[in-house]
Amino acid sequence: xxxxxxxxxxxxxxxxxxxxxxxxxxxxxxxxxxxxxxxxxxxxxxxxxxxxxxxxxxxxxxxxxxxxxxxxxxxxxxxxxxxxxxxxxxxxxxxxxxxxxxxxxxxxxxxxxxxxxxxxxx
Numbered sequence: 001x002x003x004x005x006x007x008x009x010x011x012x013x014x015x016x017x018x019x020x021x022x023x024x025x026x027x028x029x030x031x032x033x034x035x036x037x038x039x040x041x042x043x044x045x046x047x048x049x050x051x052x053x054x055x056x057x058x059x060x061x062x063x064x065x066x067x068x069x070x071x072x073x074x075x076x077x078x079x080x081x082x083x084x085x086x087x088x089x090x091x092x093x094x095x096x097x098x099x100x101x102x103x104x105x106x107x108x109x110x111x112x113x114x115x116x117x118x119x120x121x122x
């Protein structure tokens with residue numbers, strides 16, 4: 001299954017919000033605390049794993065548009081600073097027996113980013 005994820009904050013740094021989209025349904029959390037857009041992207045990735053668990057998914061492709069977070073989460077880019085703790089939390093959030101792949105997509109393809117943008121278009 002594919003699950004799209006995205007996070008953001010306004011202003012940056014500021015109040016964070018995250019989204020995951022699975023099976024055409026948007027799961028959005030607002031006001032999750034203060035942080036940077038980088039923090040919000042990591043929290044959205046972790047939230048996508050949580051959504052996969054809620055849906056009982058054991059094989060998931062997590063699709064996001066943050067090259068840094070996708071690279072670090074997939075092990076292609078070394079984690080530094082705050083990313084070390086975010087990566088540890090991400091890895092710990094994956095249930096045993098679950099296959100997780102993290103892939104980079106274009107911002108225009110990210111359904112979770114589109115869901116967050118719609119919150120501000122209202």
